[in-house]
Amino acid sequence: MNEGAQNSGRLNKPITLPIVKVVDEAKDFKSFYFDFDLDAKPGQFVTVWIPGVNEKPFAVSGQKDGLFSVTVSAVGPFTNKMHELKEGDKVGVKGPYGTHYKISGPDCDGTGAEHKNLVLVAGGYGVAPLVFLAEEAVGKGVQTTMIAGTRTKELLAFREKLESIGVEYLAATDDGSEGFHGFVTDVLENQISQGKASEICACGPRPMLERVGAIAEKHNLPGQFGLESYMKCGFGICGECAVDYKGIHICKDGPVFPLATAMKIFRFKKENDNFSQDNTDDKSEKEVF
Amino acid sequence: MPNLETAFLNKTFSNPTVLSSGILGVYGSSLVRVAIEGAGAVTSKSISLNYRSGHPNPIIVEFEAGLINAVGLSTHGIDDSISEISYAVKNSPSPVIASVFADNVENFALVSQRINEANPDFIEVNISCPNVESEFGKPFATDPKTSAAVTSAVKKVSKAPVIVKLSPNVPNIKLIAKSVVDAGADAICAINTVGPGMVIDIESAKPILSNKVGGVSGPAIKPVAVRCVYDIFSEVDVPIIGVGGVTNGSDAIEMIFAGATAVGIGSAVHYRGIGVFKKVSKEIFRFMDTHDYSSIEEMRGLAHE
Numbered sequence: 075m076n077e078g079a080q081n082s083g084r085l086n087k088p089i090t091l092p093i094v095k096v097v098d099e100a101k102d103f104k105s106f107y108f109d110f111d112l113d114a115k116p117g118q119f120v121t122v123w124i125p126g127v128n129e130k131p132f133a134v135s136g137q138k139d140g141l142f143s144v145t146v147s148a149v150g151p152f153t154n155k156m157h158e159l160k161e162g163d164k165v166g167v168k169g170p171y172g173t174h175y176k177i178s179g180p181d182c183d184g185t186g187a188e189h190k191n192l193v194l195v196a197g198g199y200g201v202a203p204l205v206f207l208a209e210e211a212v213g214k215g216v217q218t219t220m221i222a223g224t225r226t227k228e229l230l231a232f233r234e235k236l237e238s239i240g241v242e243y244l245a246a247t248d249d250g251s252e253g254f255h256g257f258v259t260d261v262l263e264n265q266i267s268q269g270k271a272s273e274i275c276a277c278g279p280r281p282m283l284e285r286v287g288a289i290a291e292k293h294n295l296p297g298q299f300g301l302e303s304y305m306k307c308g309f310g311i312c313g314e315c316a317v318d319y320k321g322i323h324i325c326k327d328g329p330v331f332p333l334a335t336a337m338k339i340f341r342f343k344k345e346n347d348n349f350s351q352d353n354t355d356d357k358s359e360k361e362v363f
Numbered sequence: 364m365p366n367l368e369t370a371f372l373n374k375t376f377s378n379p380t381v382l383s384s385g386i387l388g389v390y391g392s393s394l395v396r397v398a399i400e401g402a403g404a405v406t407s408k409s410i411s412l413n414y415r416s417g418h419p420n421p422i423i424v425e426f427e428a429g430l431i432n433a434v435g436l437s438t439h440g441i442d443d444s445i446s447e448i449s450y451a452v453k454n455s456p457s458p459v460i461a462s463v464f465a466d467n468v469e470n471f472a473l474v475s476q477r478i479n480e481a482n483p484d485f486i487e488v489n490i491s492c493p494n495v496e497s498e499f500g501k502p503f504a505t506d507p508k509t510s511a512a513v514t515s516a517v518k519k520v521s522k523a524p525v526i527v528k529l530s531p532n533v534p535n536i537k538l539i540a541k542s543v544v545d546a547g548a549d550a551i552c553a554i555n556t557v558g559p560g561m562v563i564d565i566e567s568a569k570p571i572l573s574n575k576v577g578g579v580s581g582p583a584i585k586p587v588a589v590r591c592v593y594d595i596f597s598e599v600d601v602p603i604i605g606v607g608g609v610t611n612g613s614d615a616i617e618m619i620f621a622g623a624t625a626v627g628i629g630s631a632v633h634y635r636g637i638g639v640f641k642k643v644s645k646e647i648f649r650f651m652d653t654h655d656y657s658s659i660e661e662m663r664g665l666a667h668e
């Protein structure tokens with residue numbers, strides 16, 4: 075109906091849905107399934123409303139056979155409350171919102187170049203949207219590797235699910251309790267040096283994204299980055315989720331940005347900015363929003 | 364060739380569209396972006412002296428003909444707000460209006476005094492926020508005496524011209540308009556949201572907004588806004604920013620015919636994206652072109668003749 079509505083023509087008003095399945099993915103990390111044809115793309119998010127509590131954004135972690143899921147890490151009041159919910163309990167859902175990861179198969183840029191080594195880099199609950207993306211990429215015949223990083227073994231999730239569809243799963247833990255002892259970025263460097271990375275999609279804490287971005291730039295690899303910010307409305311009205319670089323709103327212009335835009339957001343320093351000058355840069359940037 | 368330039372007090376807007384307070388106006392960078400995307404002027408979210416956390420989510424819900432919001436005055440505290448406004452003033456190609464709010468007359472003066480540091484082009488006094496009634500009692504805008512007291516207190520300290528933003532939720536808006544103009548208001552902005560209203564989720568049998576009630580905006584309130592602007596124009600002789608339900612060029616023209624000098628746009632940012640200012644400007648231009656109007660000035664208040 076209009077440029078502003080990304081909500082599949084539905085009103086920005088929660089739709090009440092019962093939880094049809096709850097799955098423990100890891101310690102304090104649960105998936106909630108809903109029987110609803112959401113029509114989301116990997117990287118997009120929904121908001122979940124628990125009446126009387128709050129409403130918060132969560133990435134869609136899967137979508138199949140008329141069901142979709144979100145996978146929630148219990149970190150505070152809302153997410154703890156959510157972890158108490160059981161099959162049959164109802165919540166309000168809005169969305170899907172925001173931009174998404176774009177994967178177009180082995181010859182995605184039409185140049186005949188083989189983009190067959192997609193590397194997904196996940197930090198913490200950032201794995202949620204990337205599981206959905208992995209399923210889509212595999213469906214398009216793209217060879218996919220997931221590098222998942224957490225503090226410790228019990229927090230790692232989705233290994234079986236991903237391996238069963240043919241995704242190579244590489245873990246990195248801070249304490250070395252499973253997989254590589256260290257950062258996802260070390261594993262990523264290793265994949266790149268073996269020639270096993272042609273494109274990077276990442277989601278996780280900002281410091282991780284910044285390091286992954288720097289690596290992608292150094293090796294001249296294309297990348298897409300899922301960012302987060304504090305959100306209120308979730309659909310581009312309140313202005314709470316803005317980042318300083320060009321007044322980009324994460325909820326609507328993001329959360330997924332191409333490497334170049336993500337790096338500009340990371341590097342932006344308000345003090346030495348001259349907005350008008352900055353605004354005269356390359357045209358390709360314009361297409362982002 | 365129609366000219367969209369709009370003289371507003373001591374400034375000239377490149378076109379009559381103005382970003383309304385509370386829509387995307389929390390950060391300076393957003394204000395600058397909206398200005399670059401075509402708004403003739405931009406208004407910040409209402410700023411208050413103290414940090415207020417606002418209400419939990421949901422704070423905005425859409426209904427068939429508009430939005431209902433109870434964002435509350437979730438500002439980031441005066442120091443942060445001043446730096447955001449300063450950033451906007453330095454970088455925005457269009458004039459910047461700083462909106463202020465306080466819980467009593469004295470604090471209105473204090474917050475306005477502080478805002479001088481940011482050098483905004485105008486200060487807009489929000490005496491009409493409907494979302495804080497339960498905390499602060501009735502909005503100031505429902506009483507002509509308090510409205511006047513706030514206005515003169517701000518006028519005394521503000522370096523920038525003072526716009527007073529009125530509530531439609533009063534029996535006689537002319538009375539309020541007259542009292543604030545007599546107290547020194549340089550311009551009026553009308554209207555803030557209508558209501559409050561409520562949307563109930565019939566599955567959970569609960570109001571959707573965490574605050575239960577919220578201010579109604581968008582297409583549903585346009586006829587109320589047009590009537591208010593019409594009434595104010597007939598009563599006082601200061602420029603008016605007409606706000607409420609403006610989504611396209613025809614709506615803007617209606618406001619101008621009612622007596623608006625400039626036209627505020629809020630909820631329509633949701634319906635048509637940030638590009639709405641450019642789009643509405645183009646639509647106004649097209650109307651003027653086909654109806655042989657050459658200036659905004661010439662159309663103002665025509666509905667009164």
Ligand SMILES: Cc1cc2nc3c(=O)[nH]c(=O)nc-3n(C[C@H](O)[C@H](O)[C@H](O)COP(=O)(O)OP(=O)(O)OC[C@H]3O[C@@H](n4cnc5c(N)ncnc54)[C@H](O)[C@@H]3O)c2cc1C
Pocket residue numbers: 119130131132133134144145146147148149150151152153154199202203301302303304305329
């Ligand atoms: C686009 C988007 C997608 C998201 N997807 C997921 C997801 O798939 N799974 C998931 O578990 N969580 C996701 N989140 C984060 C989730 O919304 C927050 O964890 C949740 O709001 C926390 O609420 P709470 O009341 O439980 O905890 P709070 O008390 O609000 O937060 C607990 C801690 O987490 C921090 N925090 C809260 N929100 C954020 C945030 N947005 N970014 C960074 N730190 C934050 C707080 O500073 C605090 O330290 C997403 C956020 C966004 C913006």
Ligand SMILES: Cc1cc2nc3c(=O)[nH]c(=O)nc-3n(C[C@H](O)[C@H](O)[C@H](O)COP(=O)(O)O)c2cc1C
Pocket residue numbers: 311312383384385386408409423430432434436462489492528554555556579580581582584606607608609627628629630631
């Ligand atoms: C989400 C939201 C937040 C708002 N916040 C403020 C505010 O902080 N100060 C204010 O004066 N008006 C505020 N308003 C009112 C608008 O500025 C405007 O007066 C009203 O929405 C009517 O215009 P519209 O129909 O174009 O949205 C807010 C409106 C909305 C929708």
Ligand code: FES
Pocket residue numbers: 304305306307308309310311312313314315316323324325326
């Ligand atoms: S969260 Fe409100 S604009 Fe993004």
